[in-house]
Amino acid sequence: xxxxxxxxxxxxxxxxxxxxxxxxxxxxxxxxxxxxxxxxxxxxxxxxxxxxxxxxxxxxxxxxxxxxxxxxxxxxxxxxxxxxxxxxxxxxxxxxxxxxxxxxxxxxxxxxxxxxxxxxxxxxxxxxxxxxxxxxxxxxxxxxxxxxxxxxxxxxxxxxxxxxxxxxxxxxxxxxxxxxxxxxxxxxxxxxxxxxxxxxxxxxxxxxxxxxxxxxxxxxxxxxxxxxxxxxxxxxxxxxxxxxxxxxxxxxxxxxxxxxxx
Amino acid sequence: xxxxxxxxxxxxxxxxxxxxxxxxxxxxxxxxxxxxxxxxxxxxxxxxxxxxxxxxxxxxxxxxxxxxxxxxxxxxxxxxxxxxxxxxxxxxxxxxxxxxxxxxxxxxxxxxxxxxxxxxxxxxxxxxxxxxxxxxxxxxxxxxxxxxxxxxxxxxxxxxxxxxxxxxxxxxxxxxxxxxxxxxxxxxxxxxxxxxxxxxxxxxxxxxxxxxxxxxxxxxxxxxxxxxxxxxxxxxxxxxxxxxxxxxxxxxxxxxxxxxxx
DNA sequence: CATTGATGTTGCAATATGTGGCAGCGAACC
DNA sequence: GGTTCGCTGCCACATATTGCAACATCAATG
Numbered sequence: 001x002x003x004x005x006x007x008x009x010x011x012x013x014x015x016x017x018x019x020x021x022x023x024x025x026x027x028x029x030x031x032x033x034x035x036x037x038x039x040x041x042x043x044x045x046x047x048x049x050x051x052x053x054x055x056x057x058x059x060x061x062x063x064x065x066x067x068x069x070x071x072x073x074x075x076x077x078x079x080x081x082x083x084x085x086x087x088x089x090x091x092x093x094x095x096x097x098x099x100x101x102x103x104x105x106x107x108x109x110x111x112x113x114x115x116x117x118x119x120x121x122x123x124x125x126x127x128x129x130x131x132x133x134x135x136x137x138x139x140x141x142x143x144x145x146x147x148x149x150x151x152x153x154x155x156x157x158x159x160x161x162x163x164x165x166x167x168x169x170x171x172x173x174x175x176x177x178x179x180x181x182x183x184x185x186x187x188x189x190x191x192x193x194x195x196x197x198x199x200x201x202x203x204x205x206x207x208x209x210x211x212x213x214x215x216x217x218x219x220x221x222x223x224x225x226x227x228x229x230x231x232x233x234x235x236x237x238x239x240x241x242x243x244x245x246x247x248x249x250x251x252x253x254x255x256x257x258x259x260x261x262x
Numbered sequence: 263x264x265x266x267x268x269x270x271x272x273x274x275x276x277x278x279x280x281x282x283x284x285x286x287x288x289x290x291x292x293x294x295x296x297x298x299x300x301x302x303x304x305x306x307x308x309x310x311x312x313x314x315x316x317x318x319x320x321x322x323x324x325x326x327x328x329x330x331x332x333x334x335x336x337x338x339x340x341x342x343x344x345x346x347x348x349x350x351x352x353x354x355x356x357x358x359x360x361x362x363x364x365x366x367x368x369x370x371x372x373x374x375x376x377x378x379x380x381x382x383x384x385x386x387x388x389x390x391x392x393x394x395x396x397x398x399x400x401x402x403x404x405x406x407x408x409x410x411x412x413x414x415x416x417x418x419x420x421x422x423x424x425x426x427x428x429x430x431x432x433x434x435x436x437x438x439x440x441x442x443x444x445x446x447x448x449x450x451x452x453x454x455x456x457x458x459x460x461x462x463x464x465x466x467x468x469x470x471x472x473x474x475x476x477x478x479x480x481x482x483x484x485x486x487x488x489x490x491x492x493x494x495x496x497x498x499x500x501x502x503x504x505x506x507x508x509x510x511x512x513x514x515x516x517x518x519x520x521x522x523x524x
Numbered sequence: 525c526a527t528t529g530a531t532g533t534t535g536c537a538a539t540a541t542g543t544g545g546c547a548g549c550g551a552a553c554c
Numbered sequence: 555g556g557t558t559c560g561c562t563g564c565c566a567c568a569t570a571t572t573g574c575a576a577c578a579t580c581a582a583t584g
Binding site: 013041045048064 | 561562563564569570571
């Protein structure tokens with residue numbers, strides 16, 4: 001859409017966005033009607049604001065308004081419902097790349113959780129993850145040794161993050177890593193929401209023998225702000241549907257193999 | 263347009279869902295009538311909400327309301343059912359020893375999980391734990407910063423343990439620690455099942471400003487093999503029923519205060 | 525085991541909300 | 555000055571949510 005030349009820094013719109021996000025983190029949810037009255041703009045304008053923020057992944061749109069991802073337990077479970085079939089297919093394909101005896105790193109996220117489910121078919125794996133849900137799930141599978149990375153928990157991801165996590169990661173010798181991401185940008189690169197996330201994933205690419213990104217089709221063409229370091233050294237990107245041709249070509253230029261799960 | 267038209271400031275659907283699930287995990291069950299009154303919506307609406315959540319497998323609908331599934335692992339969930347009332351009382355008493363702003367260590371185990379539940383009444387705590395369940399639960403409570411200790415997961419405890427965990431523990435400055443244990447032996451000492459567990463608890467006693475053991479009455483008079491180092495330096499032992507007199511006297515000889523929750 | 529009050533179910537209408545098209549307006553640019 | 559572009563509001567129409575009412579079920583009690 002917009003040729004990325006410069007960000008239009010209007011005075012009014014960003015002010016609304018800030019306030020919307022502030023309210024969201026304070027109250028958990030906001031309604032379109034309430035915001036329209038507060039800013040004295042039309043409801044359409046508010047909806048456009050919410051759509052924008054939603055595309056950036058900063059909130060979730062619901063009937064009547066928007067809800068924050070953070071404080072709500074459903075956020076994660078709801079997200080894991082979205083495109084469940086696609087994620088399951090990605091999980092099976094990912095599991096096909098793993099052999100018994102390997103050391104596997106699993107990133108946090110709903111798509112990697114699907115990979116975790118698929119991995120239960122295997123035996124004798126060492127799993128390394130920062131995700132509480134994944135650890136909790138896989139630790140009961142016979143033959144799996146699960147290591148959890150320490151750190152401060154990010155409630156949105158339900159996973160550890162931060163300095164301690166980066167630190168702990170470096171101690172492992174990882175055969176294959178499955179990483180999530182915020183978006184598959186039109187120029188064929190996986191991007192992330194946060195600085196910390198991008199850094200963590202970039203490091204894991206460097207650490208792992210092979211690193212695959214797992215992204216379901218809802219992430220295609222979205223835009224998130226952070227590039228992931230070392231992306232071109234990743235082994236592949238596993239998706240559940242063919243991206244458009246431009247994206248395929250852009251990706252093939254970068255290096256990582258495109259794998260479409262069926 | 264919108265000249266202050268009468269806007270019912272009703273809660274958005276996801277907000278209701280969050281609250282319903284929150285109540286479920288707190289109380290185990292909710293009633294349609296109570297929810298309808300709370301949200302000021304009709305009972306049909308509540309039922310539709312419950313139907314939706316039920317379709318997602320997040321609760322079970324029963325006549326009159328809904329009940330929590332607690333889709334947890336049998337080993338752990340079975341244990342947490344035992345003497346639930348006693349554990350809840352211990353939890354409340356333990357929470358009474360905590361003040362806003364403190365750094366709290368929570369050991370793994372079902373009794374400490376009850377403490378975690380009780381701590382949700384507080385705000386502005388830093389939690390440090392090796393237990394996946396505790397981390398997962400508390401990370402969604404507003405005002406809580408949760409740190410998880412890294413390490414290999416023990417499936418029975420659903421918590422990290424081992425060298426890495428001991429290592430990570432040492433980095434924290436802990437105000438108050440709540441520790442589990444295998445048994446309260448007849449000679450007034452808390453003992454443990456495993457060498458690793460005893461070592462970890464002993465270290466935490468040394469690290470924390472105050473360390474309390476939380477033990478429900480099913481642990482009285484049992485015998486487990488490992489003594490816990492530094493036990494005499496613990497601040498107290500919180501239980502849910504009076505132990506017999508000999509045990510009380512033996513304990514008072516050692517040092518830690520005996521606290522009986524009501 | 526029958527009664528009775530509470531609860532669950534269904535169809536429907538009212539209202540609120542979402543969507544897409546279009547035009548006005550102001551800022552930036554040529 | 556004219557043009558373009560993005561933001562905004564208005565409108566018409568599609569969709570979703572909710573409450574009501576009538577009826578079916580359930581479960582506790584005597």
